[in-house]
Amino acid sequence: WPAYAPLIAAINEMKAAKGAVILAHNYMTSEIFHCVGDFRGDSLQLAREAAETDAKVIVQAGVHFMAETSKILAPEKTVLIPDMRAGCSLAASITGADVRLIKERFPGVPVVTYVNTSADVKAESDVCCTSSNAAAVVEWAAREWNTDRVILLPDEFLAKNVATQTGIKIISWHGRCEVHERFTAEDITELRAAHPGVVVLAHPECPPDVMAAADFAGSTAALQHYVEEKRPGKVVLLTECSMSDNVAATAPDVDFIRPCNLCPHMKRITLEGIYDALANMQHEVVIPEDIRVRAKQAIQRMLDLPK
Ligand code: 13P
Ligand code: SF4
Numbered sequence: 001w002p003a004y005a006p007l008i009a010a011i012n013e014m015k016a017a018k019g020a021v022i023l024a025h026n027y028m029t030s031e032i033f034h035c036v037g038d039f040r041g042d043s044l045q046l047a048r049e050a051a052e053t054d055a056k057v058i059v060q061a062g063v064h065f066m067a068e069t070s071k072i073l074a075p076e077k078t079v080l081i082p083d084m085r086a087g088c089s090l091a092a093s094i095t096g097a098d099v100r101l102i103k104e105r106f107p108g109v110p111v112v113t114y115v116n117t118s119a120d121v122k123a124e125s126d127v128c129c130t131s132s133n134a135a136a137v138v139e140w141a142a143r144e145w146n147t148d149r150v151i152l153l154p155d156e157f158l159a160k161n162v163a164t165q166t167g168i169k170i171i172s173w174h175g176r177c178e179v180h181e182r183f184t185a186e187d188i189t190e191l192r193a194a195h196p197g198v199v200v201l202a203h204p205e206c207p208p209d210v211m212a213a214a215d216f217a218g219s220t221a222a223l224q225h226y227v228e229e230k231r232p233g234k235v236v237l238l239t240e241c242s243m244s245d246n247v248a249a250t251a252p253d254v255d256f257i258r259p260c261n262l263c264p265h266m267k268r269i270t271l272e273g274i275y276d277a278l279a280n281m282q283h284e285v286v287i288p289e290d291i292r293v294r295a296k297q298a299i300q301r302m303l304d305l306p307k
Contacts, residue, residue, distance in 0.1 A: 007271050008035045014278040021055040022274065023070065025062035026220035027240040027266040032061050034249060036274060042221035043069070043115050044130040048303065050074050059277050063265045064285075065091045068119045071285045072295045079285040082273030086265045088116050090205075093175030094154040096120035102151060106171055110141040111151045113298060114158060116177075119287045121153070122295035128302045131204045132219035134158055135165045140305055142168050157181065160208045161217070179261045180205035183238045187259060188213040191236055195257050199232035203239040210238060227251050240266060 008031065015022065015038070023046045024037025033040055039049040043066055050058055050070035057078045060067035065088055067081040099121055103111060113125035114134070122128060129137035129152075138150050150168055152159045154175030163170040183206050191198055201223045202214035211217050216226055223237055224247050234255045237243050241260035248256050276282065287295070 004031045004035070004271055007275055011036045011271065011275050011278060014275070015059075018057055018278060018281075019055055020057035020059055020278060021049075021053050022059045022061050023049055023066075025066060025266065026224065026246060027242045027263055028061050028246075028269060029242050029267070030245045030249065031271055032269065032274065033242070033246045036271070037061060040246075042130065042132055042219045044132050044219065045221055046070070047073060047115065047130075047299065050077075050079075051303065053077075057278075057281075059274060060285075061269050061274060062086070063088050063091075063263075063269075065116055065118060067285045068287060068295075069115055069299060071287055072119060072122070072292050072299060075287075075289075075292060078281065080277045080281065081283055081285055082270070082277040083268040084283045086268040088265055089178040090114065090116040090155050090175045091118055091121075094121055094173055096124050098173070099124035099153065102153070102171070102173075106149070106151060108145070109147060109149050109151050109171065110145040111153065112137055112141050113153050114155055115299070117154060119291050119295045122298050123291045124294075125153075125298040126301070128298045130219060130302075131158065132222055133302065133305070134162050134204065137302060137305065138162050138168055138170070139166055142166075155205055157207050158204050161204050161211050164208065164211075177205040179240055179263045180238070181207065182261050183207070183210045185209040185213045187238070191257065191259070195234055195236075198234040198236055198257055199230075201226060201235060201237050201239075206238055214238065223247070224250075227254055242266070 021038040051073040063086045071079040111125045151171045154173035159170045159172030200214045202217045236257040240263045244256040
């Protein structure tokens, strides 16, 4: 990326001078992901890195709920997000007050909350999950609370997909990922007809009929791992567009077919924004301590479960 070279060099110098690390989600554009990211991965991997890094400053190259997760786990660190508007349709679908009402309606039923939520929502939850461990966390909660029903918020499709996988009754919410809800089973039929032999990989935020028609489903890290291990001749990743670019860099022999959808929130994070974040130490993520402590309990429970 020659046009970006001076900016990349300036960011990397500033990172060293300020004791900062950049946590880059798999949906970052490649120049961010490969050239300035210190840790790369899915939301679970980035949360683990936030908890473990010795750096004084974390720049979250991802969306706001990810930066909040870092701050919840590392309150003594300065956590910066280059653009405060980098939200998420799932996180925006539900508030802490909504969760309190759900709990009143279903007393004693454990509340599992997807990490794609605000700190306020996590604070009302018993345990968090990500796309890479949702089924395992729901099964754990059902065992721990000795119940056959679990509340899983706020993604209606993830909830349906986990219910199919586990056989556990799931009480859900109406949140949807605006990127993954747009993929259809017909897309897969057309892809298979146009590209015989193509391997179809889907993210679990996709609708259930897409999951059923795909060859494999998993978190962004699981999709990357699948391609790197199995090296399919032709693959399509039914997820955000930058995933294919980032995985293609490590699997040059694989042919990536690309219907994909852009996440407008992830795309608010740019190299220029990261530079400004470090230069001006902006925009700092702040969470009221009482909410942070309760939210941390839900995240920590997830991190403490066996891998
Ligand atoms: P992952 O945890 O799989 O990285 O997913 C995060 C996300 O926002 C997917 O849309
Ligand atoms: Fe949220 Fe979907 Fe964007 Fe992920 S891809 S940040 S779930 S809107």
